[in-house]
Amino acid sequence: MSKKHNFIDYGERGRYNPGNKLNDLTGKEWIKFTKSWFIHRPKKRKENEVLHPAKFPESLVAEFISFFTKENAWVLDPFAGTGSTLIAAGELNRNAIGIELQEKYNSIALNRIQSGNFNTKILSIKGSALKLKQVLEENGFNDLKFDYVITSPPYWNQLERNNIRQKNRKEKGLDTVYSLEEEDLGNIKDYDKFLEWQAEIFDEVYDVTKNKGYLTIITNNIYYKSKLYPLAFDTATSLTERGNRSWILKDEKIWLQDDKPLIALGVNNAWVGNRHHQYCLIFRKEENE
Numbered sequence: 117m118s119k120k121h122n123f124i125d126y127g128e129r130g131r132y133n134p135g136n137k138l139n140d141l142t143g144k145e146w147i148k149f150t151k152s153w154f155i156h157r158p159k160k161r162k163e164n165e166v167l168h169p170a171k172f173p174e175s176l177v178a179e180f181i182s183f184f185t186k187e188n189a190w191v192l193d194p195f196a197g198t199g200s201t202l203i204a205a206g207e208l209n210r211n212a213i214g215i216e217l218q219e220k221y222n223s224i225a226l227n228r229i230q231s232g233n234f235n236t237k238i239l240s241i242k243g244s245a246l247k248l249k250q251v252l253e254e255n256g257f258n259d260l261k262f263d264y265v266i267t268s269p270p271y272w273n274q275l276e277r278n279n280i281r282q283k284n285r286k287e288k289g290l291d292t293v294y295s296l297e298e299e300d301l302g303n304i305k306d307y308d309k310f311l312e313w314q315a316e317i318f319d320e321v322y323d324v325t326k327n328k329g330y331l332t333i334i335t336n337n338i339y340y341k342s343k344l345y346p347l348a349f350d351t352a353t354s355l356t357e358r359g360n361r362s363w364i365l366k367d368e369k370i371w372l373q374d375d376k377p378l379i380a381l382g383v384n385n386a387w388v389g390n391r392h393h394q395y396c397l398i399f400r401k402e403e404n405e
């Protein structure tokens with residue numbers, strides 16, 4: 117027997133079905149988000165926001181949070197950086213916890229949270245995602261299960277590479293690597309070791325996520341020493357082969373960055389691409405109840 121719902125008319129936004137299990141979106145908004153690619157042109161960053169070398173825009177993460185949660189849900193970002201996920205979650209009346217290894221980025225996040233004046237609980241914790249459950253427990257979150265996790269881990273050794281962007285940042289006195297710490301995933305030299313440590317972190321994320329909850333990882337394939345390392349694809353595969361903590365890969369959404377200038381790479385010599393897209397990998401925890 118099918119259950120009938122009285123739709124709520126939100127005018128331009130479309131009609132909302134009160135039986136919607138996942139989010140607070142109308143059918144029209146839901147369908148719009150399911151396109152497999154998007155172009156996102158965020159506002160130019162403020163002076164104090166460019167120190168961090170690889171932030172993602174709050175407006176981008178807000179679209180994912182709006183799709184994968186309802187108001188008052190709990191969101192986790194285990195590589196929180198300067199807190200973009202946390203700010204987006206607060207602005208959408210969701211609760212959120214971020215974990216960030218570096219004191220300097222964590223303190224930027226804390227300042228941003230303080231000026232945000234949110235109605236929900238928004239926390240940035242300095243700690244290592246390699247000890248995710250321990251960090252949560254030490255901060256009093258023993259039993260908390262998250263509705264949604266969205267994050268962007270370091271793209272392996274991408275920041276170490278001495279490319280043109282890094283040279284320009286160095287000249288401006290901006291950070292070109294996150295840190296020199298061993299626990300910083302951006303400092304792992306060996307590609308396979310990186311994949312294993314990253315997968316171990318997402319094992320712990322699995323344990324603290326609600327059943328049927330989603331995980332989005334923003335990452336990319338990496339061109340290094342004249343060859344492409346399929347980091348995004350290997351990330352997708354590695355998380356789905358973790359025994360009883362295997363994530364189910366649901367999809368990818370491709371972020372097309374058509375606002376980045378083309379750089380003369382390999383001209384008159386050999387193929388080197390201008391990589392102007394990133395992968396948003398969508399996983400779900402699905403256990404039999």
Ligand SMILES: C[S@@+](CC[C@H](N)C(=O)[O-])C[C@H]1O[C@@H](n2cnc3c(N)ncnc32)[C@H](O)[C@@H]1O
Nearest residue numbers: 171172195197198200217244245294299300301
């Ligand atoms: C791609 S950035 C994330 C940026 C963030 N989305 C933002 O918008 O600011 C990756 C972050 O992971 C942090 N990180 C690296 N290893 C970590 C670890 N073991 N635990 C927690 N954070 C770590 C880095 O310091 C860096 O800030």
